Amino acid sequence: MSLPQGFDKYIAPDTDRLKFLQDYLLTRSVQTSVVSVAGRKHLFVNFPSSSYNPRFKIKTILTHYDRVSGSPGANDNSAANFQIADFAIRLKKAIDLGAVPNIRIFFTDGEELGEGGVSGQGAFGLAELFKKLGITNDDVYVFDSCGRGQVAVLAQAGLSQAQSKNSSFAKKFISLFERTQNLLRTSCQNSWITLPVPYSDNAGFLALGIPAVAITLLPKEEVSDYQRALLSDKNLESEVMNCRMDDSADKLPRFKYEEKMPVTWRLFHTPYDNALSLTEESFDVMRKILDTLAASRTLA
Template identity: 65%
Template sequence: MNGLSDIHGLDFDSSSFQKYIAADCDRLNFLRDYLSELGVKTSVIPLGEKKHLYVNFPSTAYNPMFKVKTIISHYDRVAGSPGANDNSLANFALADFAANLFKSRPVHNVRIFFTDGEELGAEGVSSQGAFALADLFRKIGITNDDVYVFDACGRGEVAVLARAGLDSKISGPFKKKFLDLYERTQNLLKKSMPNSWMTLPVPYSDNAGFLACGIPAVAITFLPKDEVSFYYSNLMSDKNLEKAVMNCRIDSDSKNAADLSIQKFKYSEKMPMTWRLFHTEYDNFLSLTPESYVLMKKILTQIAENKTIA
């Protein structure tokens, strides 16, 4: 059976989820109330016109010997779309994960942000809400976190690590730190999903804002297995496809809106069906797959348990 009604036994509140993806939902306040009911304390961090939600773990959750792991999941969505996969399921999985950490109270070194304004990235990375957050990190000297972005994790059983950042022309310490994080993330996926992950070109998410500020960040998304095979085959046969994918949510060479729409239309049939549902009415509850929620929580657990010397 498709949809999340299958997973009531996994602490997933599907009735709350249906309210969260309703057209009239105040998603920030809903998410904050939902977390509060789970016993999770939060703070709203306003940066410009954007409002990010931060989880207030106690100081006892952190050990300065180890790296802090910042986990990010945007809560905003495009008007007219339920945003079930982009990015509501990841929000709920991360909220339930935060609640589990609060209850068990381990030393986990995890920071969690639910960010605002990710969907504005199509207007340029500096308009993205995470850019201002990353810029704040940089200004106050938080540049050594491992930053993990979870976006569109509600469809499929294959975890996809975005290749964004690998082709960065920036060398020196940034490049070294990024490659180190990328390698460790691959090892993390091997442990949590040994036979069901890969690296692929993926449209930018909140990782774009952090990369633009010189802070290494990786993005993880999910895709169904058949869509991964289809997409990979198209990448091998069309060398222009990767560039088109990477330009989907950031500045393109062309500033002409008509040119941009033509480019997106030209390549859309070669991209995964999951991505074609983004920003439409079809990114709804019924498009989700129940195993995705479980698999995302496996990855989150691995992140929390992983300890890297600072």
């Protein structure tokens, strides 16, 4: 398949991925700033104030750029990094022509380092900063592992808890979840689904009461196999929902559940999460999703 220019360098073992992203965007006229929070370095894309309209909700996009040592991290999470970096470049060109997309983009650090639970995850500190600054009304979208497959998967994380409550947060989360379903319905037509998916950067935001949804991609045959596994093993959903996206394969009871997980997730943290595992159609799917998101409007 044809990968974006520079992708092989980005997944090379010794690449400074933060600097790579800074340089990749800067050479394409997109300015960025490093936001240091709790020892993590998040990269924020600087769009001009003219690209925001306070009448509408801001759509905040998160994609973690860190990876586990020893794995190229092609799908977890380099593909989404490139997809969103190229999206930022398209947005900048549109903004220069007068577009007002109301998009905020962060490349986050520390998603793979949350051994201490949700509070140890890099995005938790970012969510704390959002809350401290009073930024709690954004629509937060997390894109994780979006380089393999053609089916967009909206994670069900947070949904059952929200449906059982009548709080302001629950109402906001359900509204965001439903609007995200509409987003995928518009951009992907019949190639999308909601499924139990391990937590990603959305965990930190949900823990602090800020609505956030996560989107990933899977091959359609893996979706079918996973659906059958969920129907045949009633414990599988709870096991999946109690782990993170980055540890789904190696933290679940190995022999009992690993074979029931999508193959894509079993590649995480291994040398096989490489460029050969990616699929070209994933980049087309993500472009449609992101461009549809940019065009969407929700009153604040």
